Amino acid sequence: MSGMQIGLLIFAGLMALLAIRVHVGVGMLIGGAAGFLAMNAGDPNALLFTMNHLAYARFSNYDLAVIPLFMLMGQFATHGGLSKALFRFAAAFLGHWKGGLAMAATGACAGFGAICGSSLATAATMAQVALPELRRHGYSGRLSTGTLAAAGTLGIMIPPSVPLVIYAVLTQESIGKLFVAAMIPGLIAMLGYMVVIRILVTLNPNAGPAGDKAPWSERLAATVAVLPVMFVFVVVIVGIYGGWANPTEAASIGAAACGGLAIIKGGMRWAGIKASLIGTAHATAMIFLVLLGADLLNSGLAITQLPTELAEWVKNSGMPPLLVLLAILVVYVLLGCVMDSLAMILLTIPIFYPMIMGLDFYGMSANDKSVWFGILALMVVEIGLVHPPVGMNLFIIQKMAKDVPYLETAKGVMPFLASDFIRIGFLVAFPTLSLWLVHSMAG
Numbered sequence: 502m503s504g505m506q507i508g509l510l511i512f513a514g515l516m517a518l519l520a521i522r523v524h525v526g527v528g529m530l531i532g533g534a535a536g537f538l539a540m541n542a543g544d545p546n547a548l549l550f551t552m553n554h555l556a557y558a559r560f561s562n563y564d565l566a567v568i569p570l571f572m573l574m575g576q577f578a579t580h581g582g583l584s585k586a587l588f589r590f591a592a593a594f595l596g597h598w599k600g601g602l603a604m605a606a607t608g609a610c611a612g613f614g615a616i617c618g619s620s621l622a623t624a625a626t627m628a629q630v631a632l633p634e635l636r637r638h639g640y641s642g643r644l645s646t647g648t649l650a651a652a653g654t655l656g657i658m659i660p661p662s663v664p665l666v667i668y669a670v671l672t673q674e675s676i677g678k679l680f681v682a683a684m685i686p687g688l689i690a691m692l693g694y695m696v697v698i699r700i701l702v703t704l705n706p707n708a709g710p711a712g713d714k715a716p717w718s719e720r721l722a723a724t725v726a727v728l729p730v731m732f733v734f735v736v737v738i739v740g741i742y743g744g745w746a747n748p749t750e751a752a753s754i755g756a757a758a759c760g761g762l763a764i765i766k767g768g769m770r771w772a773g774i775k776a777s778l779i780g781t782a783h784a785t786a787m788i789f790l791v792l793l794g795a796d797l798l799n800s801g802l803a804i805t806q807l808p809t810e811l812a813e814w815v816k817n818s819g820m821p822p823l824l825v826l827l828a829i830l831v832v833y834v835l836l837g838c839v840m841d842s843l844a845m846i847l848l849t850i851p852i853f854y855p856m857i858m859g860l861d862f863y864g865m866s867a868n869d870k871s872v873w874f875g876i877l878a879l880m881v882v883e884i885g886l887v888h889p890p891v892g893m894n895l896f897i898i899q900k901m902a903k904d905v906p907y908l909e910t911a912k913g914v915m916p917f918l919a920s921d922f923i924r925i926g927f928l929v930a931f932p933t934l935s936l937w938l939v940h941s942m943a944g
Contacts, residue, residue: 507539508807515798515848525844526787529794536801551800559796560789563749564670569785570752571661574733574759575617576777579626581763583730587612588630590727593715600702600709602638603648604695606631610652611691612727614659615734616759619784620842620886624653624894628901641708642905644701647913650894651921652694654883657842659687660738661752663788664846664882668875671850677742681942682872682935684738686880686928693920701916729766733758742942788843795847802851815856822860826929829853830881837885837892845882853878862932869936876935877928884921887914 511532518528537548559565578584591605591612598604610627617623628649635645657664660680669676702709715723737755740746746754760777763769769777815825836845857874858867865873886894889911899907928934 505805505807505810507536508802508805511536511539511798511801511805512807524790526790526794529791529798529844529848533794533797533799533801536798536805540801540804547804552797555796555800556793559792562670564666564676565789565792566749567661567666567676567752568663568788569781570749570756571618571663571666572784573777573781574661574752574756575619575622576780577756577759577763577769578613578616578730579622579780580773580777581759581767581769583616583759583762583767584609584613584626584630586723586726586766587730588627588634590723592634592712593720593723596712597714599706599711600644600698602631602635602712603640603644603698603702603709606635606648607652607655607691607694607698610649611655611659611687612730614656614687615661616730616737616755617656618661618663620654620656620883621893621897623656624649624897625901627653628898632902638712639707639710641705642902643909643913644698644708645913646898646902646905646910647915647917648694648698650887650892650898650910650914651917652691653894653897654886655687655691657879657886658683658690658883660684661755662879664842664879665875666748667792667843667846668850668878671847672854672871672875674871674875676748678872678939679875680738681742682876682939683879685938686876686924686935689924689927689934690880690921693924694917697916697920726766729758729762733762791843791847795844798848799851807852811852811856813859815859822862823929825856825860826862826877829856830877830925830929833878833881834884834888837882837888842882842885845885846878850878865932869932872939873928873932873935877925880921880925880928884918887918889914 514535515528515532518531519525534548537551538545541547588605588609591608592602595601595605595608606627609631610623613623613627614620631649632645660683662680662683665679665683666676668674669679698709733755736758737751740751740754741748763773833845833849836849854874858870862870862873886892889895892914895907895910895914899905899910902910
């Protein structure tokens with residue numbers, strides 16, 4: 502049996518393991534071990550030698566230290582009530598419009614994503630804050646849950662973003678460049694969701710009735726309350742790309758600042774600090790387990806030559822580059838039905854990245870192509886979080902809005918998915934949407 506056939510069997514076996522609910526990290530470890538054994542006639546020496554140094558080789562990577570720090574920053578923001586300040590700020594300016602509170606929830610999700618880096622945490626936290634207000638003002642269950650499930654994805658779209666950090670580590674790309682490149686697509690995503698809400702309430706005014714107009718004194722107070730959160734975001738992102746702090750240092754500053762704000766402004770006490778530390782430890786352990794499994798799987802696939810042969814086949818096939826890219830994006834959408842975002846990035850980037858880098862897109866340089874594909878991959882992975890039947894954000898919102906049937910939430914998210922696909926089409930056609938700010942800040 503050829504290495505290519507063994508590689509494809511490993512991939513098929515992994516999909517089968519995921520289908521029976523084996524943890525993705527464990528499934529990847531099993532797949533990687535199977536690859537080593539199959540390519541070495543069952544001799545375990547190569548596998549044991551690789552596993553002997555694999556964990557240290559991966560976890561000694563200094564860049565990975567930003568993951569627990571960004572997770573801690575999000576935990577402090579969650580337990581310190583910073584999400585309430587963001588929602589009050591957005592609601593003060595938008596709440597008097599039809600659908601305005603849903604738009605405010607979208608804007609608050611974007612703001613929370615700027616200090617969190619996790620879509621699941623963003624969706625869960627903002628649902629706690631926004632759902633009671635949306636219900637109190639008579640918003641339909643479908644619009645409320647659909648908005649929060651979709652807007653929760655802004656947690657990874659607006660930097661800092663944990664999947665972008667993983668992509669940067671896998672491809673040796675600059676974390677700062679990727680964060681800057683994600684800003685404009687992230688803002689477009691937020692505005693696109695607001696346009697969807699406006700269309701929905703225009704078609705059905707009862708779905709999102711207008712609230713009372715906030716006086717300017719309330720707007721000013723809400724603005725003052727949210728300024729520290731905005732300052733944390735600016736310090737982290739500008740610090741990374743401006744060169745005066747590396748990603749780990751900037752994340753440390755951000756975590757410390759969010760912790761201080763949560764204690765001073767949000768009233769967080771020892772119980773909240775303890776919960777934040779434990780939550781960060783749990784999330785980091787899960788991410789690092791998946792990372793370790795992905796490393797062994799990718800090592801196993803590498804000795805089968807599957808990624809190299811696929812990249813070479815695509816390069817010599819004569820297929821138009823955009824058709825190859827479209828096929829990759831479709832695969833991501835399909836994988837999103839059964840896998841979480843982090844697993845998709847770890848599993849597919851070692852295979853798809855060489856394909857993309859071997860093709861010509863609009864005459865872009867290798868650096869630009871790497872950044873552009875990273876943002877595209879993030880945007881399609883983001884769809885998996887709300888794509889039925891297994892979108893994780895749908896289940897999180899459903900758990901918090903038990904009076905709204907799952908089917909209603911799934912229907913509510915469909916117009917937002919349409920907005921996502923339109924945005925992805927624009928980014929494919931106009932790469933400058935993700936590259937312009939990178940070039941401007943570099944110049």
